[in-house]
Amino acid sequence: MFAEGVVVKTEYFGKILLPVGFLLLVLGIWQLTDAILEIKPIILPNPLEIAKESFGRARELLQATSVTAMAACIGFAISIILGTVLALVFSASRLARQAVYPYMILLQTVPIVAIAPLVVIWFGGGLPSMIVIVTTISVFPIITNVTTGLTTVDDGLIDLMNLYQANRAQVLFKLQLPNAVPYLLAGARVAAGLTIVGAIVGEYMAGHDINHRGLGYYIFMSSQNFQTEILYASILLSTLLGVAMVGFVSLLGKTLLKRWTYQVQS
Amino acid sequence: MSTPLKTSREAITIEHLDVQFDDTSVLQDVSLNVKQGEWLSIVGPSGCGKSTLLRVISRLTSASAGRMTALFRTPAFVFQDPTLMPWRTVQDNVRLAMELEGTPLKEQVTATRSAVEAVGLEESDLDKYPRQLSGGMRMRVSLARAMVTQPDLLLLDEPFAALDEILREQLNQLVHEIWRQRQMTTLFVTHNVTEAVYLGGRVIVMNSDGQLVNDRTIDLPNERVPSLKTTSGFIKQVVDVSECLQKVLS
Numbered sequence: 001m002f003a004e005g006v007v008v009k010t011e012y013f014g015k016i017l018l019p020v021g022f023l024l025l026v027l028g029i030w031q032l033t034d035a036i037l038e039i040k041p042i043i044l045p046n047p048l049e050i051a052k053e054s055f056g057r058a059r060e061l062l063q064a065t066s067v068t069a070m071a072a073c074i075g076f077a078i079s080i081i082l083g084t085v086l087a088l089v090f091s092a093s094r095l096a097r098q099a100v101y102p103y104m105i106l107l108q109t110v111p112i113v114a115i116a117p118l119v120v121i122w123f124g125g126g127l128p129s130m131i132v133i134v135t136t137i138s139v140f141p142i143i144t145n146v147t148t149g150l151t152t153v154d155d156g157l158i159d160l161m162n163l164y165q166a167n168r169a170q171v172l173f174k175l176q177l178p179n180a181v182p183y184l185l186a187g188a189r190v191a192a193g194l195t196i197v198g199a200i201v202g203e204y205m206a207g208h209d210i211n212h213r214g215l216g217y218y219i220f221m222s223s224q225n226f227q228t229e230i231l232y233a234s235i236l237l238s239t240l241l242g243v244a245m246v247g248f249v250s251l252l253g254k255t256l257l258k259r260w261t262y263q264v265q266s
Numbered sequence: 267m268s269t270p271l272k273t274s275r276e277a278i279t280i281e282h283l284d285v286q287f288d289d290t291s292v293l294q295d296v297s298l299n300v301k302q303g304e305w306l307s308i309v310g311p312s313g314c315g316k317s318t319l320l321r322v323i324s325r326l327t328s329a330s331a332g333r334m335t336a337l338f339r340t341p342a343f344v345f346q347d348p349t350l351m352p353w354r355t356v357q358d359n360v361r362l363a364m365e366l367e368g369t370p371l372k373e374q375v376t377a378t379r380s381a382v383e384a385v386g387l388e389e390s391d392l393d394k395y396p397r398q399l400s401g402g403m404r405m406r407v408s409l410a411r412a413m414v415t416q417p418d419l420l421l422l423d424e425p426f427a428a429l430d431e432i433l434r435e436q437l438n439q440l441v442h443e444i445w446r447q448r449q450m451t452t453l454f455v456t457h458n459v460t461e462a463v464y465l466g467g468r469v470i471v472m473n474s475d476g477q478l479v480n481d482r483t484i485d486l487p488n489e490r491v492p493s494l495k496t497t498s499g500f501i502k503q504v505v506d507v508s509e510c511l512q513k514v515l516s
Contacts, residue, residue, distance in 0.1 A: 156347055159326050160349055163324055163341060163342075163343050164362065164367075165366075166366050174351075174362075178354075258395075259397070
């Protein structure tokens with residue numbers, strides 16, 4: 001009991017107190033340096049100025065965060081569905097896999113900022129283009145991971161399904177798809193981080209409508225107008241959004257994947 | 267305890283069987299008859315094609331040449347690894363074959379409970395996942411999965427090789443007891459001559475060229491109890507099979 005309590009306290013210290021303490025230290029040094037060196041706010045505003053400006057415009061910044069989050073979530077959901085469907089095609093057809101899969105890998109290397117203008121030409125400005133850009137950037141990890149999960153099944157389990165004369169649908173639903181779940185979640189974790197990048201790039205490239213101004217708009221406008229406090233606040237919110245997305249998928253994965261491991265619990 | 271039904275009817279007849287993988291010959295000119303209800307142990311050096319023979323009989327691998335007639339409705343295979351689906355509970359793993367066949371759920375549940383009990387697992391284990399089980403328990407689940415469909419052919423490919431000696435003996439004894447009760451034709455691949463003789467009614471020896479070089483009937487009582495291993499009759503037969511295996515290896 002005593003040992004358990006000590007372990008919990010050590011974990012709490014290591015995982016929460018230590019990083020929070022370090023952050024406070026950095027903010028303190030930042031604030032102090034700014035005060036001593038009298039750096040112009042346009043170059044480096046101090047943390048208190050950023051906080052003051054952010055709280056003053058909290059409502060519009062939160063609204064912008066929700067717009068970016070919406071584009072990211074819709075694009076992410078489409079990526080999961082589209083990526084899984086394409087992976088199913090690649091796993092079912094060797095011909096399709098051999099013909100198309102290499103290009104899917106190749107497409108991953110094309111920078112999103114190079115594709116984004118094309119997307120805007122095809123889909124117009126605003127939310128639809130943002131969603132397409134988010135989907136484009138986040139779909140590839142899903143395709144590659146799920147294809148791997150569907151095609152790398154334990155030979156013994158395939159033998160078992162053959163022994164029991166399982167049909168193709170049974171093999172897919174009872175073996176291949178469950179086997180691909182850890183791979184899907186690993187791909188989703190990578191994709192989740194990319195969705196915010198896609199959403200911000202999308203806002204940069206595809207613009208916005210008057211009712212839907214996302215964080216990308218605020219980053220762009222504040223940098224143009226030298227509103228450095230808002231720029232920092234927008235960057236911070238984008239980062240937190242990315243962390244929240246990755247955190248959610250990781251938590252979901254951790255919960256679901258408990259079943260998928262053979263590790264014996266003590 | 268009923269005596270295994272050993273009819274004169276052949277469950278498996280193999281004539282001049284060849285199996286080749288690319289240019290490598292794995293089985294060469296294997297001819298073999300196995301009677302219904304018989305326990306046949308197969309020994310031989312690593313890579314001699316013992317497992318391939320089981321795979322051909324279960325139709326998981328195709329033969330390159332030769333003929334095979336196998337009269338069975340429900341085969342069951344226990345592999346070297348437990349090969350359990352980690353995302354399914356014990357009961358879901360055990361009832362997999364019945365689920366694929368479309369057996370009514372009620373029957374699945376009843377048969378699963380009975381199979382799980384027969385292999386020495388408890389009802390409280392039914393909802394556990396493979397990760398929550400020890401290596402021995404996983405093998406028991408694998409055995410229960412094989413037994414749940416009441417197979418008439420049981421193929422055992424070194425099923426307990428990875429387990430410690432005590433557990434291995436326990437499980438061997440358990441499988442033999444199930445065989446005595448259910449009288450299914452059983453083919454048992456092993457590296458261990460003592461195990462092959464102790465469990466088998468007949469032992470065949472294969473050489474590294476994938477040929478069947480010795481086939482002998484084991485003259486021991488049907489009921490196999492550990493004390494049998496100290497008898498001179500048992501020891502003599504182990505020595506005979508070992509000598510045959512030594513010749514193959516030299």
